[in-house]
Amino acid sequence: MITSNDLRNGMTIIYNGVIHEVVDAQHIKPGKGHAFVRTKLKNMITNALFEYSFRAKEPLEQAIVEKKELHYLYRDKDVFYFMDSANYEQTPVHQTKIEGLLEYLKEEQSVYFTFFNNEVIEASLPDFINLKVTEASPGVKGDTVQGGTKPVTLETGKVVQVPLFINEGDILKIDTRTGRYVERVKCG
16 A cells, blocks of 8 residues: 555556556645645546546555566467567457557567556557558659658558658558658668
8 A cells, every 4th residue: 555645657556446547646735725646647447537636645555567568479360469578478468458559560569568467458569660561652753752642551451641752662660659650761
């Protein structure tokens, strides 16, 4: 058990029976009245954000989570298998837990998981990943960086808007937070 005075950004607590991450914690001591801790909490199951103020020294239950980097191996229907490179242990994860990552997932892709009581509660990708263009309409002579955009299909099936000079076979850096093209990666 901890108290509200111990709250810091990034900590995880059990609040109303659900695991939450402390996004922001401000310890406030007004001139009149009692001290309190104003927090912004993120529900780690639904990703909903909300604000809540705790009284000073209010008892709270800390949630001990484990974070691991695993590598995607293969898919068997709705179950995806990931491997821990340190001990070669495989972890099955149901599709519903990684729904938002599927359009970026390819073999050997690193995925960051947060576990609570040996259950996946959160999954995320690196901020930037490199993906190969598998389908693109051919570029036209004179296409420049300042020109328009065109849709291309990446090796995972995701379609993104890119500059006109991008061709099939190019490797692109994609921002997984926004789903947008960042730059063409130099090869060789």
